[in-house]
Amino acid sequence: MPLKKTVPEMQAIAKTIRREIIEMIGAAKSGHPGGSLSAVELVVTLYFDAMRHDPSNPKWPDRDRFILSKGHAAPVLYAIMAECGYAPKDKLNTLRKLGSVYQGHPDVRFLPALEASTGSLGEGVSLGLGMALTAQLNGSPFRTYVMLGDGEVQEGQIWESAMFGAFHKVDNIVAIVDYNGIQLDGFVKDIMEIAPLAAKWRAFGWHTIEIDGHNIPVIQAAFKEASETKGKPTAIIAHTIKGKGVSFMENNPKYHGTAPTPEEVKLALQELQ
């Protein structure tokens, strides 16, 4: 059953998720805030609009799947799963601590409601293709969504999987690139340019949509367009802002993988009131 929310409700949830991301990573004293904050609207729209899923039945065979291929953005996934009821909200601040269900990168051994263990970049589309093929073989209606980082597409396996998806006409998968322009060492354009990214996915045979990855109605329309696209997989290039919502984190490579200090947590939470 889809957990349908209105756009204003989703915008409010997005703000809650951002606060939880800051609190979790602040408490952990390590983690990746920038790429979690950039993906918030995309993930909220998936879990509260686009995806068919049922938190009371997490292993429902026909549920839509979400794979966070950019596994370092685990905090945004944990926060949304807690918001839906798949995971305990009161334990979010145990992120990265020994024995926590909220491991540093998503780990199905600790949180079985996750769809996949991820963290080594480049693997998520392949995993998603395996799930999407299963849906086709079983005649199941479920769709598979995979979120990638922009730096992640530098991995060669992404393009192996892109070729496979188009060749085998896997039209029940959507790859979403969180194109925030920053990776660990700096700006993507300075580390290994990936532009023109939409043209690359098109050339690999994917129906490709470029959107503002913070505009919920636009994101909704893109997922709808993907679901109506037959005979080829869909790539959504979502232009986003790294660190979105916290002024001093926005577009700042430092916050790819640096936790906010207690002082910065306070400042960030004030901005996210």
Place this chain on the structure above:
Amino acid sequence: MTPTKPKFELKLGMATREAFGKALVVAGRENKDIVVGDADLSKSTYTSLFHHEFPERFFSCGIAEANMVAIAAGLAYAGKIPVVASFSCFVMNKGFEQLRVTVAYPKLNVKVVGTHSGISIGEDGPSQMSVEETSLACSLPGFVVLSPSDEVATTALVLAAIKHVGPVFIRTGRMKTPIIYPADQKFEIGKAIELIEGTDVTVIATGLLVAEAIHAQEILDAEGISVRVIDIHTVKPLDCDAIQRAAADTGAIVVAEEHLIDGGLGVRVAQVVAETHPCVMEFVGIHDTYAESGAPEQLLDKYGLIARDIIAAVRRALARKK
């Protein structure tokens, strides 16, 4: 000179890769959840047989092993029993990161089959030869690692691997292989087979070297040396009881494998021996090198992987035992 010609020849059967391809079709008829992927080598790995009979359950992955392995993981997450095959060197080396993070780490029900293992692939040379696949496979927590010695063992172990829930690697070879077992021989994952009883020394072998161990035993037996021969078809988990018994009963163990000695069956057996019943050990395998092009028989001879080399190792072991 030690004679290298055995008293009698074992009958030559099919290659273990071909036995795998045929067994996979049999398994596919029984179990509709089996899905097969191959990376442009299906005619060599014999997954082409499965492709022919079940085209809707076969996925051509192109020459892209990393993607193939991770797609198998996705299929397994969603409840399928994926089997992916390629030459051992390609699937294990190019797919290793994906085997580690997407298959072994969540312990998924994926079956990985490496064909053309060892140097007996022959003329194609070292870029296509695998001398480290067993070491790599054993380093993946939770993996079962199978190394059948003939077509009978391969057929039985492929079917056992499909029934086993969890990740499995099966090592097969290119060459036609002598038939060691009767058609009705029973195989159990993790249970070594004591082929020949003996009391002076034990030869523990796997894969192609099992037939060589049998030949070595025949020659040594004629000299009055009593050799126990054990086929370790499951390299992981090892049959620790059989190894401990061999160490206790015979006091000397030779391990023979078509693999680098570093990280291979021998060092794994040595660990069990060290932990349970220390005894003299010798190792027949590839010594820290890559091989070269040549006929398989020439390569096995040059790199010291035939009965003659097992016999020499037995003599060294017996000399040290005294």
